[in-house]
Amino acid sequence: xxxxxxxxxxxxxxxxxxxxxxxxxxxxxxxxxxxxxxxxxxxxxxxxxxxxxxxxxxxxxxxxxxxxxxxxxxxxxxxxxxxxxxxxxxxxxxxxxxxxxxxxxxxxxxxxxxxxxxxxxxxxxxxxxxxxxxxxxxxxxxxxxxxxxxxxxxxxxxxxxxxxxxxxxxxxxxxxxxxxxxxxxxxxxxxxxxxxxxxxxxxxx
Amino acid sequence: xxxxxxxxxxxxxxxxxxxxxxxxxxxxxxxxxxxxxxxxxxxxxxxxxxxxxxxxxxxxxxxxxxxxxxxxxxxxxxxxxxxxxxxxxxxxxxxxxxxxxxxxxxxxxxxxxxxxxxxxxxxxxxxxxxxxxxxxxxxxxxxxxxxxxxxxxxxxxxxxxxxxxxxxxxxxxxxxxxxxxxxxxxxxxxxxxxxxxxxxxxxxxxxxxxxxxxxxxxxxxxxxxxxxxxxxxxxxxxxxxxxxxxxxxxxxxxxxxxxxxxxxxxxxxxxxxxxxxxxxxxxxxxxxxxxxxxxxxxxxxxxxxxxxxxxxxxxxxxxxxxxxxxxxxxxxxxxxxxxxxxxxxxxxxxxxxxxxxxxxxxxxxxxxxxxxxxxxxxxxxxxxxxxxxxxxxxxxxxxxxxxxxxxxxxxxxxxxxxxxxxxxxxxxxxxxxxxxxxxxxxxxxxxxxxxxxxxxxxxxxxxxxxxxxxxx
Numbered sequence: 001x002x003x004x005x006x007x008x009x010x011x012x013x014x015x016x017x018x019x020x021x022x023x024x025x026x027x028x029x030x031x032x033x034x035x036x037x038x039x040x041x042x043x044x045x046x047x048x049x050x051x052x053x054x055x056x057x058x059x060x061x062x063x064x065x066x067x068x069x070x071x072x073x074x075x076x077x078x079x080x081x082x083x084x085x086x087x088x089x090x091x092x093x094x095x096x097x098x099x100x101x102x103x104x105x106x107x108x109x110x111x112x113x114x115x116x117x118x119x120x121x122x123x124x125x126x127x128x129x130x131x132x133x134x135x136x137x138x139x140x141x142x143x144x145x146x147x148x149x150x151x152x153x154x155x156x157x158x159x160x161x162x163x164x165x166x167x168x169x170x171x172x173x174x175x176x177x178x179x180x181x182x183x184x185x186x187x188x189x190x191x192x193x194x195x196x197x198x199x200x201x202x203x204x205x
Numbered sequence: 206x207x208x209x210x211x212x213x214x215x216x217x218x219x220x221x222x223x224x225x226x227x228x229x230x231x232x233x234x235x236x237x238x239x240x241x242x243x244x245x246x247x248x249x250x251x252x253x254x255x256x257x258x259x260x261x262x263x264x265x266x267x268x269x270x271x272x273x274x275x276x277x278x279x280x281x282x283x284x285x286x287x288x289x290x291x292x293x294x295x296x297x298x299x300x301x302x303x304x305x306x307x308x309x310x311x312x313x314x315x316x317x318x319x320x321x322x323x324x325x326x327x328x329x330x331x332x333x334x335x336x337x338x339x340x341x342x343x344x345x346x347x348x349x350x351x352x353x354x355x356x357x358x359x360x361x362x363x364x365x366x367x368x369x370x371x372x373x374x375x376x377x378x379x380x381x382x383x384x385x386x387x388x389x390x391x392x393x394x395x396x397x398x399x400x401x402x403x404x405x406x407x408x409x410x411x412x413x414x415x416x417x418x419x420x421x422x423x424x425x426x427x428x429x430x431x432x433x434x435x436x437x438x439x440x441x442x443x444x445x446x447x448x449x450x451x452x453x454x455x456x457x458x459x460x461x462x463x464x465x466x467x468x469x470x471x472x473x474x475x476x477x478x479x480x481x482x483x484x485x486x487x488x489x490x491x492x493x494x495x496x497x498x499x500x501x502x503x504x505x506x507x508x509x510x511x512x513x514x515x516x517x518x519x520x521x522x523x524x525x526x527x528x529x530x531x532x533x534x535x536x537x538x539x540x541x542x543x544x545x546x547x548x549x550x551x552x553x554x555x556x557x558x559x560x561x562x563x564x565x566x567x568x569x570x571x572x573x574x575x576x577x578x579x580x581x582x583x584x585x586x587x588x589x590x591x592x593x594x595x596x597x598x599x600x601x602x603x604x605x606x607x608x609x610x611x612x613x614x615x616x617x618x619x620x621x622x623x624x625x626x627x628x629x630x631x632x633x634x635x636x637x638x639x640x641x642x643x644x645x646x647x648x649x650x651x652x653x654x655x656x657x658x659x660x661x662x663x664x665x666x667x668x669x670x671x672x673x674x675x676x677x
Contacts, residue, residue, distance in 0.1 A: 016530075017530060018405060018406075018530060020505065020642075022623075022642070022644040022645070022647050023644065023645060026624075026646055026650070027623045027624055027625035028624070028625065030240050030268075031240075031269060031288070031291050031294050031625065032290065033244065033293060034243075035244045035358075045645060045650060069526065070406065070526070074406070074439060074505075075436075075642060076340075076642075077339060077341040077355040077356060077357055078240075078241070078357070079244075079358040082357070097406060097409065099409070099439065100409055100410060101341055101355055101356070101357060101436075104357060105357035105358075105359065108360065109359060157227075157373070158225050159226045159227060170359070171252070171254075171363050171366050171367060174229065174363065174366075174367045177220065177221050177369075180229075181220055181229075181231070181257075184220045184231055185231075185368075188231075189469070189470075189473075190466075191462040191466035191467075191469055191470050192233060193234065193329045193331055193334075193460045193461075193462075194261065194460075195234075195261060195262060195263045195308050195460075196308055197259050197306060198302075198306060198309075200306070
């Protein structure tokens with residue numbers, strides 16, 4: 001995962017709330033087995049059906065910060081939604097509230113999702129529409145979003161911040177606790193369910 | 206959290222707790238399917254890691270399988286999948302499971318089906334467990350008093366590698382449904398009413414515990430329907446405390462404990478309740494007697510009303526965001542404010558999904574369809590949630606009832622719930638669907654979905670417009 005510390009870029013203002021992950025990446029694209037190349041699926045239906053959709057407007061081309069309304073990323077757990085946003089050039093999404101699973105996925109993959117008050121979101125929308133070239137800075141180090149002469153703080157727990165600042169892989173971190181996992185397993189009751197494991201086929205003689 | 210069932214489940218699974226870090230939780234059961242696992246297994250390969258606990262991992266094929274055509278071929282063959290990308294995805298799951306030693310129930314296997322249907326029917330879903338899957342409707346398993354939630358592909362990889370997940374403790378919400386449901390009002394209507402009440406973001410950050418007389422009176426399958434759609438209220442998970450109904454269901458399931466193990470398990474399961482003085486972060490109460498069959502009109506599950514109501518008028522909505530969303534939804538759905546919901550004609554009816562694809566759902570719909578015909582111009586698909594459910598239904602002659610009525614009887618899979626496999630709506634088509642999501646394009650690009658119970662689905666198929674059985 002790429003590190004995230006401070007990112008400065010232009011905004012794409014998505015004036016919609018309750019954007020579910022079926023909109024972010026339709027099911028059709030979930031047939032793929034790779035982790036990249038989802039840029040063409042990003043908001044595919046809205047891009048196809050709405051000429052004025054924000055990502056169809058040339059003035060927002062190259063935007064790397066998506067600013068959206070409350071409840072962004074609700075619905076399906078598809079992490080492909082995060083990959084599509086990343087493949088579409090976004091490094092951060094700012095909104096008043098996110099779907100839980102989407103938020104978790106984003107922070108695993110290094111797409112920074114930032115919680116900001118409704119008023120700040122509205123302000124960012126207005127400014128981006130007035131001047132699409134205006135840049136916004138998302139500073140994970142200081143937990144702050146800066147634009148024009150403003151600095152708005154945001155919350156993110158220390159552990160996630162540390163992990164993103166250092167581009168650390170969750171699995172390696174957990175495997176440092178391997179002994180603890182083994183110890184926990186040893187005390188689990190024997191009657192807990194087990195899946196019948198397939199017996200490997202005999203090699204052909 | 207204090208004294209709640211959710212807290213008990215949490216605390217018994219903490220492998221490690223450290224200041225400033227999320228708790229590391231152990232995962233008792235990891236369910237896997239073809240759509241959210243390929244990249245996870247690829248990650249294991251790249252890092253040279255094995256699956257830590259194949260004996261706690263179960264895979265099935267459900268989202269992307271076709272449900273039509275002749276009986277599927279011998280397990281191990283990929284039949285009737287014309288789309289090469291889909292075929293590759295299923296072949297990838299099979300190769301991954303073979304290489305990593307994970308049990309897979311593929312198309313053609315008796316145990317194959319929708320992941321949230323096969324776990325419970327096998328008795329692998331049990332009270333007191335932590336259960337995860339790369340699918341948001343994992344909340345279904347909470348009906349058994351398990352802590353069950355959906356995860357993304359990176360987390361799937363993490364669980365495969367370590368059998369654990371770092372998690373932050375969520376808040377708790379008690380949703381109490383008092384009294385008794387009136388005839389014709391089902392678990393599906395209850396959860397749609399709950400979502401309409403608390404909103405699609407109302408449960409965000411919370412584990413919901415469903416309690417009260419109406420919940421306790423529900424069968425396990427009905428409880429699964431309720432818990433299934435917890436995610437549509439934005440909740441982390443949904444739970445029902447286990448009771449005699451739960452134990453009776455589990456007693457004869459293949460992987461339930463037996464003999465002395467059963468007694469030991471039962472003694473533990475009986476402790477899995479919230480304390481009488483448990484403190485929840487939020488409490489919501491509904492009176493079951495006030496509930497009636499519900500139907501969605503819009504493009505999220507919270508945009509739903511009782512079937513006897515008209516399509517809502519955005520102008521009457523106080524909140525500007527809600528109003529704007531309603532305007533957009535009505536435009537997409539091709540509906541006009543004030544139209545009676547009962548006047549809305551459909552061309553497609555889908556009975557199935559992890560929400561309502563079990564034997565009781567099929568029985569309920571079959572009773573309505575017995576001796577009746579699906580209306581001209583309406584196509585009805587009946588998709589059992591698993592091949593076991595399919596066989597069970599055939600033993601009861603339900604398939605004959607559906608066929609005689611002019612409905613299509615299919616094999617098991619997620620089918621039309623999401624327009625990924627060949628079962629989908631064409632642009633502009635309108636469905637009454639027993640599934641869980643009515644998002645734009647969910648059942649196919651440009652498709653229009655009305656979420657309903659199995660009873661309403663069956664009555665609607667006969668009438669050709671949204672209807673309840675008592676009108677037939």
